[in-house]
Amino acid sequence: MAGHSQFKNIMHRKGRQDAVRSKMFSKLAREITVAAKTGMPDPAMNARLRLAIQNAKAQSMPKDNIERAVKKASGGDSENYEEVRYEGYGPGGVAVIVEALTDNRNRTASNVRSTFTKAGGALGETGSVSFSFDRVGEITYKLSVGDADKVMDAAIEAGADDVTTDEDGHTIICGFEAIGEVSKALEDTLGEAETVKAIWKAQNTVPVDEEKAQSLMKLIDILEDDDDVQNVYSNFEVSDEILAKLSA
Numbered sequence: 001m002a003g004h005s006q007f008k009n010i011m012h013r014k015g016r017q018d019a020v021r022s023k024m025f026s027k028l029a030r031e032i033t034v035a036a037k038t039g040m041p042d043p044a045m046n047a048r049l050r051l052a053i054q055n056a057k058a059q060s061m062p063k064d065n066i067e068r069a070v071k072k073a074s075g076g077d078s079e080n081y082e083e084v085r086y087e088g089y090g091p092g093g094v095a096v097i098v099e100a101l102t103d104n105r106n107r108t109a110s111n112v113r114s115t116f117t118k119a120g121g122a123l124g125e126t127g128s129v130s131f132s133f134d135r136v137g138e139i140t141y142k143l144s145v146g147d148a149d150k151v152m153d154a155a156i157e158a159g160a161d162d163v164t165t166d167e168d169g170h171t172i173i174c175g176f177e178a179i180g181e182v183s184k185a186l187e188d189t190l191g192e193a194e195t196v197k198a199i200w201k202a203q204n205t206v207p208v209d210e211e212k213a214q215s216l217m218k219l220i221d222i223l224e225d226d227d228d229v230q231n232v233y234s235n236f237e238v239s240d241e242i243l244a245k246l247s248a
Contacts, residue, residue, distance in 0.1 A: 026228055028056040029069035030101050034081050049182060051196050058194045079103040086112045087130055088123040090213040092208050094236040095129035096121070097200045103230040111226055118217035127219035132235065133200040136161070137179035139186060140195045141170040151190065169194065173201065202235030210242045214242035217246070 032052045039046035043053055046209040049070070056066050084105060086098040096116075102108040113123045139160075141151065148165040155163045155172045160182050174182040176198055183196045208216065216236055223232045238246070 007242060023225070023227070024059060025056075025061050025065060026227065028052070028059060028061055029065060029072075030081060031230065032056060032066060032069035033072045034083070034101055036070045037081075040071055043071055043188070054192065055195050055197060057153055058230050064089050064105075073153045082106060085130075087126055087128045088112075088116045088121055089129065090116070090119060090121040090234065090236075092206070092210070092212040092236070094121075094206050094208065094234055095132055095202070096219070096223075097130060097133060097233045098223055098225075098229055099231040099233075100228045101230050104228075108226070109230040112223065113230070114190060115219065115222050115226075118135055119215055119222070121219065130200065132204070133233065135176045136199060136201045137174040137176055137182065138197055138201075139172040139174065139183050139193045139196070141172070141186075141190055143167075143169050146192045154181075154186055154189040157189065158182045160186075199231070200233040202233070205235050205237035208236045208238060211247060212236075213238045213242055213246060 020110075030047065034047065034076075035052045036048040039048060040119050041049070043050040044195075053066055053070075056069075080104050081101040082105060084100045084102055086100065086109070088096055088098075088217065092095045098112055100108050100112070114124045143152065146154075148170070151165065151170045151172070158172075158174075158176060160172045160174040164171050172182070172186065179196065179198060183193060186193060213236070220232050221236065223229050
C-alpha cells in the first residue's frame with residue numbers, strides 16, 4: 001500500500017482526527033468557496049461545487065458551514081484564492097506533490113520550501129516529480145454498501161479501472177476524464193459515494209526504512225498542517241512491520 005494512505009490510517013489510530021477536524025473543515029470550506037466562485041453558486045449547475053459539498057458532508061461538516069462557504073463566494077470582500085501545485089523530494093528521494101489554494105503565493109511558496117528543507121528534502125520545479133504520478137479519479141465508499149464482489153461488479157459496470165477494499169472501506173480508481181461518468185453510474189448502483197476527487201496516484205512506490213518513514217510522516221504532517229495546503233501525495237511505501245511499530 002502506498003505510504004500516504006498508510007500514514008492516514010496511523011493518524012486515524014492515534015486519534016488525531018479531532019485535533020485536525022476544524023482545520024479540515026476550513027480546508028473543505030475554502031474548496032467550496034473557490035468552486036462556487038469559479039462557476040455557478042448552484043451545485044446542480046456546477047460539478048466542482050457539487051463534489052466539494054459532497055466531500056464536506058462525508059466529513060460531517062455542519063450544513064451552516066457549507067452554506068456560509070457558498071455565500072462567501074458571492075461576497076465582494078472574499079479572498080481570491082489561486083490553485084498552486086508544488087513538487088519536490090522528501091527524505092530518501094521520495095517524490096512529493098503538494099496542492100494548495102492560496103491568497104498569497106509568496107507566503108505559501110516560502111512555507112512549503114522551508115518545510116521541505118527542514119525535513120532534509122528539496123522543492124523542485126513544477127513537473128519535476130508529477131511525471132511519475134498519474135492524475136486519476138478516486139471514489140470511496142463505506143464498507144456498509146456491500147462486500148468486495150458487489151463493489152467490484154458495480155465498478156466494472158461503471159467503467160472504473162481498479163478497486164481495493166480494506167478495513168477502511170472501498171476505493172475505486174478511474175480515469176481523470178471519466179470521474180463524472182463513473183461516479184454517476186456508481187451512485188445509481190451503490191448510492192452516494194463518501195468522497196469523489198481527483199488525486200495524484202504514484203505509478204511506482206519507493207520502499208523506505210523506519211527512520212525515513214518517520215521523517216516523511218513528519219514532513220507530510222507539517223505540510224498538511226498549513227492552512228493553504230489542500231492535499232499532499234507521495235510515492236513511499238512502508239512495510240507492515242515498520243507500520244506496526246509506528247502505529248504502536
